[in-house]
Amino acid sequence: MHQTVSDQEIEEKLSSVKKKIAIMSGKGGVGKSTVTALLAIHLAKKGNRVAILDTDFLGPSIPKLFGLDSANVGFTDKGIEPPVTKKYGIKVLSIQFLLPDSSTPVIWRGPMITGVMKDLLGKTDWGELDYLLFDLPPGTGDAPLTLMQTVKLDGVVMVASPTELTSLIVEKALNMARMMNTEVSGIVENMSYFRCPHCGEISYIFGRDKAKRLAEKYGLKVIAEIPVDPELAELSDVGEIESYERDYFEDVSL
Numbered sequence: 345m346h347q348t349v350s351d352q353e354i355e356e357k358l359s360s361v362k363k364k365i366a367i368m369s370g371k372g373g374v375g376k377s378t379v380t381a382l383l384a385i386h387l388a389k390k391g392n393r394v395a396i397l398d399t400d401f402l403g404p405s406i407p408k409l410f411g412l413d414s415a416n417v418g419f420t421d422k423g424i425e426p427p428v429t430k431k432y433g434i435k436v437l438s439i440q441f442l443l444p445d446s447s448t449p450v451i452w453r454g455p456m457i458t459g460v461m462k463d464l465l466g467k468t469d470w471g472e473l474d475y476l477l478f479d480l481p482p483g484t485g486d487a488p489l490t491l492m493q494t495v496k497l498d499g500v501v502m503v504a505s506p507t508e509l510t511s512l513i514v515e516k517a518l519n520m521a522r523m524m525n526t527e528v529s530g531i532v533e534n535m536s537y538f539r540c541p542h543c544g545e546i547s548y549i550f551g552r553d554k555a556k557r558l559a560e561k562y563g564l565k566v567i568a569e570i571p572v573d574p575e576l577a578e579l580s581d582v583g584e585i586e587s588y589e590r591d592y593f594e595d596v597s598l
């Protein structure tokens with residue numbers, strides 16, 4: 345790949361996409377990719393045409409969630425053709441599909457990340473889409489900056505776990521979106537509580553209402569509170585996240 349994609353080419357490629365939403369987090373490991381996948385599944389179940397661009401180049405995890413580890417992209421006159429997920433036909437593009445094997449590390453500095461991001465934006469043939477979700481790497485680095493500078497996003501969903509919600513890291517990410525004039529659609533609190541599988545009692549193991557307090561401070565909504573659920577972790581591990589039946593986004597409109 346090379347860095348010859350113009351902003352106009354990117355605009356053309358994204359002109360058939362109705363809504364572009366980025367999923368962001370302050371820190372790694374809070375479940376951002378899991379939330380991206382669950383959100384995509386929710387939207388697809390509602391009859392929308394949905395795609396995910398995995399922009400976490402240094403640690404791509406979207407393919408694994410959908411069992412697409414060994415998927416290949418197609419190449420046509422119109423550009424890169426992303427593979428689709430088994431159950432809901434969600435289009436997925438990840439740098440992992442373009443690497444020789446999935447254990448090859450991506451060792452790139454900022455300019456390379458910017459170049460590859462623009463390449464993927466300008467060369468992927470998404471077709472008609474209702475939603476394109478961008479799974480961003482954690483933090484406020486090169487990938488979110490390039491995306492927010494290059495694409496007019498319709499919203500950013502901030503994913504946080506209760507343990508990091510009291511630190512400044514989530515606020516930094518929220519402020520980055522604001523500084524880039526990107527609307528924050530709301531906060532998803534992941535690993536919010538645990539429901540006992542025997543008696544159904546809910547325990548707020550990491551503290552309660554942290555997302556609500558942060559949302560109030562910034563005049564935002566809490567979009568969803570997702571519990572720690574071993575079934576979700578297990579299905580994700582074996583590439584079957586589409587078989588997870590609970591939907592935490594029922595009342596959400598993006």
Ligand SMILES: Nc1ncnc2c1ncn2[C@@H]1O[C@H](COP(=O)(O)OP(=O)(O)OP(=O)(O)O)[C@@H](O)[C@H]1O
Nearest residue numbers: 372373374375376377378482535571572573577580
């Ligand atoms: N609600 C949940 N219940 C149980 N396990 C979860 C939940 N959310 C995420 N996990 C598990 O936590 C781990 C990290 O999740 P995930 O990869 O989605 O995080 P991430 O924020 O995208 O991480 P990174 O930024 O490193 O890519 C995974 O093993 C995932 O299955």
